[in-house]
Amino acid sequence: MNGLIHKTNGVHKNGKSHKTMYTEETDWRKDYWESFEETPLLAAVFTYICYGLVVLIGHIRDFLNDLGLLKVNACLEPRIPGFVPLFSTWESFYTRHVFRRVSDVLSIPVCGVPAARVEIMKRVTHNYGWSYELHKDERSTMLNFGSYNYLGFSQNKGPCYDAAKSVTHKYGITPCASRQEMGLLDIHAELDSLVAEFLGVEAAFTVPMGFATNSMNMPCLVSKGCLILSDELNHASLVLGSRLTGATIKTFKHNNMQSLEKRLKDAVINGQPRTHRPWKKILIVVEGVYSMEGSIICLPEIIRLKKKYKAYVYLDEAHSVGAMGPHGRGVVDYFGLDPKDIDVMMGTFTKSFGAAGGYIGGTKKLINHLKLTSHCSVYSPTMPPPVVQQVLSSMKIILGKDGTNDGQRRIKQLAWNCRYFRRNLHERGYIIYGNKDSPVVPLLLFMPTKLAAFSRECRKRDLATVVVGFPATPITKTRARFCLSAAHTKEDIDEALKIIEEVGDLIRLRYSRLPVPDFNENDIELIR
């Protein structure tokens, strides 16, 4: 039994509908490949047994603590007479008994620049995860597959560093005022126009925090009486932003265009529930690349649906701007579409530009409206100048404005790395989720114990990875996530593959039963 439920060669039904007519000349579907293999039954069963055992032991410990036989060593909430307890016992149960055991795999302190190799500090716990002690002098350098550094701009040397250094001296580190209240410096105006040029839109504006870009700007676009159709796996910032708008929210299945079409059709035909009045606006909220799944959104289909049903599209390119497309302009560039078809293009500078903050791009009308009504324009300061300069320098390099082909080299290196890494992992028999071109690679571990084992064993062998479990992912789908970077050379990736194979054999991760896919990295030409 190989868990296979689809008759085609393991390709997950990603909403490609053979019945809908799609008459574009270059059929993007020929080059679109992604896989989400089914969980093997035995792995799922053992995962539930694992969780059950841990929860049972947790209950026994709590029981013994109540009896006074066992001291549960925690910074538990003291009982203050008259006050209602701040945390319900169930809420903290998971943190105390399940999460605490594996808390050494998260929040690992870093003490150097997070480039292809990163220096981390040793952290020791003497009481099984209740508290940690930092050993500041014990450091080790590891291969970094955990930081978001897609184009390798996280550097402490080079043209970006020089520019940021001089700007710190010229402008200081904070503008101390909001955009509408004398906080706009000339470099902010320059950044706004450069971002607009980069994306191919009329205008853009920037926000100092990527999370806040979503939560502060979505309420300016839609309000009560509108409908938001959001993908079920959208990021927490999009979910919070949608909630703060006050509009009705409906979700559709992840990357499934038939589910989206059905929702759109129902919405337009039936209108608002109960009153059947027509909706004021419909906003489709999707991400370019989903960082937990590694999937790429079917953007051409979304644009076709948007045009047919007159909806608006809000595209969050946090993980795809800079990392996808032949010119690094994101998922719109990857599919070769017109940026003017997307109503609101949002993204962040944290991942591919080595800076911090977010931006929104669109028509001049949209950006003027947002500059007037966005919460960040009025109530919080503009971006710190060194961060602005970092974005300016890195964006100019990607566009090729600095006169070198360093930008193109990085883009091609990242694309080559993705294909090479993914192909090799598929060949070795691990279950990998996602599209063949996405720079985020989730490797399924299934059991919570393997989560801890994988991270610790990799760390022993000097490989830094990110592991994610419940509740960020579904309960049986714990995974390790690798973020590729243009700073990784072929040797770095080979070293990582060797380590992963060693650890994978040790903890038995070869779950895949599907045939090896036939894509490879040979069609990408590297620039030396």
Added chain:
Amino acid sequence: MMAIIPATWDMYDMFQAVIQAPAYHLIFEALLIIWIFKLMFSKAYAPNKTILTEKEKEELIQEWQPEPLVPDVPDDHPVLQAMNNNIISGRPDKVMVINGKSVVNMASLNFLGLLGDESIEAAAQKALSKYGVGSCGPRGFYGTMDVHLELEERLAKFMNCEEAILYSYGFATIASAIPAYSKRGDVIFVDEGVCFAIQKGLIASRSVIKYFKHNDMDDLERLCIEQQKEDKRVPKKAKVTRRFLVVEGLYAKHGDICPLPKLVEMKWKYKLRIFVEESFSFGVLGDTGRGVTEHYGINIDEIDLMAACLENAIGGAGGFCCGKKYIVDHQRLSGLGYCFSASLPPMLASGAIQSLNIIIDDPGMFGKLRNNCTLIHEKLSKIEGMRVVGDPVAPIKHFSLSEPSDDRDLDNRSLEKITQEAMQRGLALTPARYLEHEEHNLPLPSIRIAVNVKLTEEEIDTCINIVADSCQAVLSKSS
């Protein structure tokens, strides 16, 4: 008689009972059984559901016209114009350059003058050469740098708290902290004059919000007594309803200080948990800048959670919360702005550590700042036709028309004219901006004047004269 079947009834007795029952009873029961069968097998009740044909559906899809995504904004909107005309070149220090002209800056919230400090810039540059600019990840995934841990430790030590947690954006600090503790069904008592970030945090928490009049303790008492009555009515619900009190140390919209001793009294009397937001009072109030608790001489342990942003007086970026370990640690897993966002760029964290060092080394600057604030307050109140609201020691002054008209737009325009006149004369001012349709409690239009500790007496005199001249120029024209 046949109503209740006793427990000891057995099969034989039941059979006897059926035989001995009267005929009408048996017929009635038989009819009931037939009725039940009929209901079971007949179609469910469904009201008349219109089923549209495909053609009608296509027509509806063609007909529907959505509203435009955003409304039209005229190009000559005053706020847009103000933003486009006031672009600063270089550092927004005490004296800055706008459009090639050098003006004194009383608009940036640079209370302690740390914006232009060279040692802070040197510390930031040192961190830049070690870490680069961005931190490339959230705190959980290799985004925790040792400077973050050091800054958290230093802030906790400075505030005499057990633990502090660092956020990468000031607005997100309190907006993520409130929903982490208060959930649906809890009750939050909050002052009407709180800032927008708190209002967003309250909406995100989905709790029951009860606003009390600005700084009015009697109104708060009244709401608490009402809540007590409600608790007595449904004691079971009261046992699981948490109660919070959210106030600001120094209100950004009004420029006055909250009555903290009375609030702490209310906390113990009505069993509320206090959250104090000290964005404008941290680094300003108190003998050593430790905020509103030091200003009143109250022990920080009485406050459950203190949140502040590092973007104002400290001249850094981001924000922090501090308090007892068991309270603050909870945000490490449930604060949305902490878990799902990249961490503060390490060079800005280094800059903030250096700012803290400067504040600890030179506590005399707070006395100087208070002197400047009181002086400016006195002088501004003497200007004819205008008035100042707020506490004399507050570093932001809300300077508004002493006789506001009913038309808010008209007042806004007069204030814009005053700021433009002042700009021509060499002083940068800004009207206080609000999202007029979104604010819970909109204060009157005003010009927000920010005090800088570095201003000398002569400079203050010059600036106040400029303000007085501009006001006279605009008000005499309109009157």
